[in-house]
Amino acid sequence: MAAVSALTAAAVAVVGLAAPAHAADPVLRDLAAAKGVYYGTAVTSSKLSGTYGALAGAQFDSITPANEMKWGTVEPNRGSFDWAGADRVVNFAEANGQRVRGHTLVWHSQMPNWLANGSFSNTELRTIMTDHVTTEVTRYRGRIDHWDVVNEPLNEDGTMRGSKFYNQLGESYIADAFRAARAADPAAKLYINDYNTDGTGPKSNGMYSLVQRLKAQGVPIDGVGFQGHLILGQVPSTLQANLQRFADLGVEVAVTELDIRMTLPATDAKLTQQKAEYKAVTNACLAVARCEGVTVWGFTDSDSWIPDVFPGEGAATPYDAGFQPKPAYYGIAEALGWTGDGGPGDPGDPGDPGDPGDPTPTTGCAVAYAVQSQWNTGFTAGVTVRNTGTSPVNGWTLRWTWPSGQSVTQAWNATVSQSGAQATAVNAAHNAAIAPGGSVTFGFNGAWSGGNTAPGAFTLNGAACTAAVS
Structure with missing residues (x-):
């Protein structure tokens, strides 16, 4: 018999106001597959082991590298590439039967210093951009399901953002990036992605017009990503209608970076409301035939960007910092068709008095x-x-x-x-x-x-x- 090294994983502690794990806890990826959509999460490649890796692999059927495929990470020096983090994410996904959402090829932020601070002619800058897109997409040809080709191209009023690429190349940089990506991997779905476009309004109207222009030019755009960085109590009532109007243009739609932040501390009431809002966002996607799926931007509060950017806010994801499912997790599951125990705040919760027939928690x-x-x-x-x-x-x-x-x-x-x-x-x-x-x-x-x-x-x-x- 071949020797196998011993391994002991750390036990998971229950923290804060989160729900305990339940004996009948649903598996989101299985529920989503039954509905014909995916349910994904952004991940940090260095954490893809132990409890973090086990949950990321078990619960989600799509993963997005949070930073590992961005320009500043993969090409820190011109023509010199570092694929280590991106490779870890793709390899993990393939080992777990997951699809990968590539994020992101062209973005005004997180550019390497040589690009952000460099001086180039228009022709040279266009070549730098298309060469980068071609190199990255070619490396993962056949292994990426969706690419966020261009990320956050718009201002809040729906006009074009004044980025390095737009300022020198005009709107044509978007078409060139998409065409380069299509040539490098004809099978990958190509998306444009932005935030604060979730409901109808000036910015989403700007995105709608941009997609119309791109399609009129024959640009190979397959989908539009709606990031979904939302605030508790401010989920747009027009989300479903907005997704639908883009789908009616003949493109796919997806919620690509969902989190719902709240002012700390979290309370039972806030977590219950957050559960309802995660459920509502998931339902909005399910109601639109061309909505491919939902990705949460980190599944655990310990891996969330919110506290670093919005001091005093957080608790934005479906799992708490101790990897225990929160009410939001059960809201997602219910939207996907699960009819079991709904976690704290649900009448069927085993912690609620008078529910002896419900599944009981497993605490270890x-x-x-x-x-x-x-x-x-x-x-x-x-x-x-x-x-x-x-x-x-x-x-x-x-x-x-x-x-x-x-x-x-x-x-x-x-x-x-x-x-x-x-x-x-x-x-x-x-x-x-x-x-x-x-x-x-x-x-x-x-x-x-x-x-x-x-x-x-x-x-x-x-x-x-x-x-x-x-």
Whole structure:
């Protein structure tokens, strides 16, 4: 038997006002797929391991690199490229059966110093831009589902933003960037993306006119991204109608950077309202046939940009800083068709008095994984799932990601399926319940080649477990 190194993941603490993990927690990516859309998150490449990585892989079927594909990151010196962070994101997505939203190719911000402060003729600047687009898109050809080709081209009044590219090249820089991207990867969907265009108004009207002009010129624009950086209590009532009018132009639409911030501290009332607003935004997308999906801009408050930019504000994402799902997470799930427990603030919450029939929280879990035998092309493994919490688990789904390309060929005492590198085990009828302190065991045969590294992280009903492998 090949040796497998031992690994213990840190247990997750419950913090603040967040909801505890529940035995019947939904999986957003599965609910979204059933609705024909994706549900994604922005990620930080350096954090894609442990609990952060396990949740990002288990809950979302699309990921966006928050900074790793921006010009200043990938081409810090002219003609010299650093792909390390971007590669980590793309490799992670492929290992977890996720699509990637490339973000972003041409933007007025986060440019490298040589470009932002350089002096170039119009011809040279245009060549620099199209060469950069071509190089980056070509590198990931066939591996990126959507590209945000041009980001934030508009002022708040709907006029064109006075960026380095617009000031020298005029509006034509947008068309040139899109054409270069299409030539580099004809299969990728190409988007223009901006903020404060979510509802109808001067800026979204400016975007609407811009998309009309681009289409009239034959520019290969496939979609419009609406960032969705929103404020509690200020979600536009015209969001759905606005998405629909763009869809009627013959382009896809997507909510690309959703977060809903609030003035701190968070309270139960604010979190309940935030839940309703996440649900409303998700419903708006679902109501528009050409809306491809929703991406949250970071799924956990510990990875949110809001507190750094808006002092005194935060709590903007679906998970708290301790990786526990907040009411907003359940609002998203409900919009996607989940009918289980809705978290705090919902009448069906197990914490609410008078709901004894609801699923009870699981406050802890541990997984022991062991390779029992191994041969040149296959292996047998056993998995023990233990309820380390104080409430029973009634029905369980265990997920993990294979790090070495393994696949499950046969299983017993659980139904095991696989999508890409992500494996999902669902309880059998006889072992659905796990009492506090109790455990269940299942096993499987698998195939491997080149290596049989054990998975290092597991989630039980969407909650991260401590893990030990041998």
